[in-house]
Amino acid sequence: MLFNRNVGIDLGTANTRIFVEGKGLMVNEPSVLAVDSSTGEIIAIGKNAKAMQGRIPQNIRLIHPVQGGVIADFDYTQSMLKYYLDKALGGSALLSRTVVVVGIPSGITDVEERVVREASLNAGAAVAHLVDEPLAAACGAGIALDRLSADVIVNIGAGHTEVAIINMGAMTEVRSVRTAGIAMDRAIIEHVRRTYNTIIGEVTAEQVKFELGNAYLDDEYRFKTIEVRGRDALTGLPRAVVISAREINIALSECVSGIMEVIKGCLEKAPANLAADIIERGIMLTGGGAKLRGLDKLISIETGMNCTMINEPELAVVMGTTYFFRNHNS
Ligand SMILES: Nc1ncnc2c1ncn2[C@@H]1O[C@H](COP(=O)(O)OP(=O)(O)OP(=O)(O)O)[C@@H](O)[C@H]1O
Ligand SMILES: [Mg+2]
Numbered sequence: 001m002l003f004n005r006n007v008g009i010d011l012g013t014a015n016t017r018i019f020v021e022g023k024g025l026m027v028n029e030p031s032v033l034a035v036d037s038s039t040g041e042i043i044a045i046g047k048n049a050k051a052m053q054g055r056i057p058q059n060i061r062l063i064h065p066v067q068g069g070v071i072a073d074f075d076y077t078q079s080m081l082k083y084y085l086d087k088a089l090g091g092s093a094l095l096s097r098t099v100v101v102v103g104i105p106s107g108i109t110d111v112e113e114r115v116v117r118e119a120s121l122n123a124g125a126a127v128a129h130l131v132d133e134p135l136a137a138a139c140g141a142g143i144a145l146d147r148l149s150a151d152v153i154v155n156i157g158a159g160h161t162e163v164a165i166i167n168m169g170a171m172t173e174v175r176s177v178r179t180a181g182i183a184m185d186r187a188i189i190e191h192v193r194r195t196y197n198t199i200i201g202e203v204t205a206e207q208v209k210f211e212l213g214n215a216y217l218d219d220e221y222r223f224k225t226i227e228v229r230g231r232d233a234l235t236g237l238p239r240a241v242v243i244s245a246r247e248i249n250i251a252l253s254e255c256v257s258g259i260m261e262v263i264k265g266c267l268e269k270a271p272a273n274l275a276a277d278i279i280e281r282g283i284m285l286t287g288g289g290a291k292l293r294g295l296d297k298l299i300s301i302e303t304g305m306n307c308t309m310i311n312e313p314e315l316a317v318v319m320g321t322t323y324f325f326r327n328h329n330s
Contacts, residue, residue, distance in 0.1 A: 002095065002096055002097045003095075003096050003097070004096065004097050004098075004099045005020065005021065005022075005089065005092060005096035005097065005098050005099065006020075006021035006099050006100075006101070006322070006325040007019070007020050007021070007085070007088065007089070007098055007099065007100045007101070007125070008021075008100070008101050008102075008103075008136075008318050008319075008320075008321030008322050008324075008325070009081075009100050009101070009102045009103070009120070009318070009321065010102075010103050010133075010136075010317040010318035010321065011031070011066055011071075011077070011081065011102060011103070011116070012031055012066065012069070012157055012158065012159075012317075013031060013064065013066050013067055013068060013069055013157055013158040013159030013160065013180075013182065014030060014031060014157065014158030014159070014181065014182070014288065015028065015029065015030055015031055015158070015288070015314065016028075016029055016030075016031045016046075016066075016080065016081070016084055017314075017315065017317070017318035018084055018085065018088040018318070019318050019319065019321065019322055020088050020089060021322065021325060023088075025315070025318065025319075026087065026088035026089075027084045027087055027088045028315075029045075029046035029047050029084065030046055030047060030049070030050040031064060031065065031066045031080065032045075032046065032049045032050050032053075032062055032063065032064050033045050033049050033062070033063045033065065033076050033079070033080055034048070034049035034052050034056065034060050034061070034062055034063075035060070035061055035062075035063055035076070036059060036060060036061075037058070037059050037060060037061045038059065042076075042079055043060060045079070045080055045083050045084075046080075046083075046084070049062060050062075053201075053202065053203050054201045054202070054203045054204075063076050065077040065080060066159070067159055068105075068159040068160050068178045069104075069105040069108075069133070069157060069159050069160040069176075070105060070108055070112050071112065071115045071116060071119060074115055074118075074119060077119050078118075078119045078122050078123055081119055081120065081123035082122070082123040082124060085098070085100075085123050085124050085125070086124065089124075097126040097127070098124060098125045098126055098127075099125070099126065099127045099129070099325075100120050100125040100127070100128050100129070101129045101130075101131055101321040101322075101324045101325060102116055102117075102120055102128060102129070102130055102131070102321070103130075103131055103132070103133040103136045103137075103317045103318070103320070103321055104116055104130045104131070104132065104133060105132075105133055105160060105162060105176060106132045106133065106134055106162060106164065106171060106174045106176065107174065107176060113130060116128070116130060117130065129324065131321060131324050132164075132171060132174075133155060133162060133317055134153050134155055134162050134163075134164035134166065134171055134174060135164075135166065135169075135170075135171065135320070136316070136317045136318075136320035136321050136323070136324070137153050137155040137162075137286040137287070137316040137317050137320055138151060138153045138164075138166050138284070138320065139319075139320035139321075139322075139323035139324075140286065140310075140315065140316030140317055140318070140319040140320030140321075140323075141153065141284045141286050141310045141316050141320070142310070143166065143284065145166070145168070145169035145323070146168065146169055147168070148168065149167075149277040149280070149281060150165055150166065150167040150172070150270070150274035150277040150278050150281065151165070151166050151167075151277075151278075151281050151284060152164070152165055152166075152263075152266070152267065152270075152278055152281070152282070152283045152284065152305075153166060153283075153284050153286060154259075154263055154283055154284070154285050154286070154287075154290065154299070155286045155287040155290075155316070155317065156180050156181070156259065156285070156286075156287040156288075156289030156290045156292075156295075157180050157181065157287045157288060157289055158180055158181040158182050158288065158289065159178060159180055159181075159182055160176055160177065160178050160179075160180050161176065161177050161178075161179055161180045161259050161262060161287075161289065162174065162175070162176040163175045163176070163262050163263050163265075163266040164266070165266060165267075165269075165270050165274065165278065167274055167277075172270075172271060172274065173266050173269045173270060173271075174266070175262045175265055175266045176262070177258060177259070177262045179255050179258040179259055179262075180259075180287070180289045181206075181209075181288060181289040183255050183258075184209055184213065184252055184255050184289070184292065185202055185205040185206050185209060186205070187251050187252055187254065187255050188200075188205040188208050188209060188213075188248065188251055188252070189201075189202070189205045190251075191247065191248070191250075191251035192205075192208075192228065192230060192241065192243065193233060195247070196230075196241045197232060197233040197234060198228075198230040198231065198232060198233060198239055198241050199230050199231045199232075199233050200228060200229075200230035200231075201230075204228060204229070204230065208226070208228055208243060208248065209248070209252075209292070211226055212224060212225075212226060212243060212244070212245040212248045213248055213252060213292050213293060214245055214248065214249050214252075214292065214293040214294045215249070215252065215256045215292050215293065215294045215295040215297075215298045216249075216293075216294030216295070216297045216298040216301075217245065217246060217249045217294070218293075218294060218297075221245040221246075221249075221293065221294075222245070222246065223244070223245075224244065224245040225242050225243060225244045225245070226242070226243060227240050227241070227242050227243075228240065228241055228242075228243050252292070256292075256295070256298065259295075260298070260299065260302055263283070263299065263303065264302070264303065267303060267305075278305070279305060281306075282305050282306030282307060282308060283299060283300075283303065283305055283306065283307040283308070284307075284308055284310060285299070285307060285308065285309040285310065285313060286309075286310055286313045286314075286316035286317070287313055287314060287316065287317075288313065288314035290309050290313045291309070291313060291314075295309070296308060296309045
């Protein structure tokens with residue numbers, strides 16, 4: 001008889017992560033494919049495809065099949081998921097029945113849900129269970145869902161941010177917005193274009209965010225600068241400009257306040273009887289976008305509540321899906 005192999009999947013806008021019970025985190029790769037522009041044929045998936053970003057030949061195009069946390073291109077998502085599931089399971093897929101738990105953004109439509117389920121089944125799963133990402137993120141952050149007190153989780157990814165108030169295993173309030181890591185990269189591109197007449201690519205912008213990005217300007221970053229290479233917007237010639245952490249702080253402020261508004265809006269709607277818990281427990285930050293320097297501090301200041309980013313916040317959702325394994329087997 002075949003035994004069940006439990007598999008947790010976080011199908012993110014920027015990254016796909018797969019945890020296999022008994023094996024561990026087997027896949028942690030970009031959600032991207034390189035395809036032949038004329039035939040649509042897949043040339044590379046994941047790391048190998050992402051490595052081409054910014055330097056791809058004309059006959060190749062990069063596809064990000066997941067956007068804003070939802071599947072935007074069914075066929076390519078399915079191909080990517082199948083590739084990753086095969087990679088995660090290796091030969092063991094033949095000996096077992098794959099039961100997947102996939103994190104999905106809260107508030108997606110029935111159709112979008114069905115698409116995730118179908119993509120999982122077509123990719124090789126025998127059974128697909130869906131779980132709300134904020135709940136998975138909370139579990140991954142170490143929040144026990146059966147606890148009696150309420151918690152606030154803010155999951156900031158690449159394509160979307162979700163804020164949820166969780167009480168006794170359910171979300172009592174949830175908000176989401178498509179402002180997250182990618183929006184920050186775009187704000188940086190836009191800032192450099194407007195201020196220096198210089199065009200930088202997405203890879204460079206993300207790198208600038210890693211090195212200079214901040215939501216709260218601290219002493220260490222106050223005078224920090226780096227040199228960035230781009231292309232002159234008028235002449236097209238290569239040029240280098242020096243950018244400071246201070247100006248990136250300002251360039252990101254619209255994104256940051258967009259996220260802040262959602263957090264505040266969600267907190268305002270917290271049921272009165274949970275308010276005391278929430279104030280005591282504070283806010284938990286998950287998702288790769290939460291690594292923006294000083295974001296935890298700014299949220300603490302603006303909400304007056306404790307705000308903590310967990311370790312390896314980008315793994316919270318996939319690790320959290322494992323909490324739902326046993327529930328589905330019982
Ligand atoms: N040190 C950092 N500072 C700022 N942003 C960061 C840092 N490290 C990673 N990020 C950003 O985190 C994002 C990726 O996070 P994550 O993998 O959680 O997203 P995702 O799950 O794929 O997206 P989504 O949840 O929106 O579907 C990227 O936009 C990346 O640039
Ligand atoms: Mg995510």
